[in-house]
Amino acid sequence: MSWEEPGSPQLSLSGFSSLASISSTAAPPARLPSLSLSIGTGGEDQQPGVSSDDGHKSVRAMKNRESALRSRARKRAYTQELEKEVRRLVEDNLKLKRQCKQLQSEIAALTAQQATSK
Secondary structure, three states: OOOOOOOOOEEEEEEEHHHHHHHHOOOOOOOOOEEEEEEOOOOOOOOOOOOHHHHHHHHHHHHHHHHHHEEEEOOOOOHHHHHHHHHHHHHHHHHHHHHHHHHHHHHHHHHHHHHHHO
């Protein structure tokens, strides 16, 4: 039996033994047909015993999913750090604007005081 991803629905009907008993005149087939239907697995064949590549494909797919999860986590952390830095820079910018405004008013007051003292 092949490994299935948790949460992926699979319907497997094998044997069809009831079909052999329906037809009394026909001899039962030497090998009964098998039907396997997988939904939501990305279209990959996951029938057991097809080839050794299926095992490699499922391992590679699992590693790819894990890598994608790690990549998304790194991106999320990076985005959060950037957002935190943006907030800090906005606060610093506001602080510097207030300081600039205060210094401009002090310069204006000193130049006015210097002009009246002459």
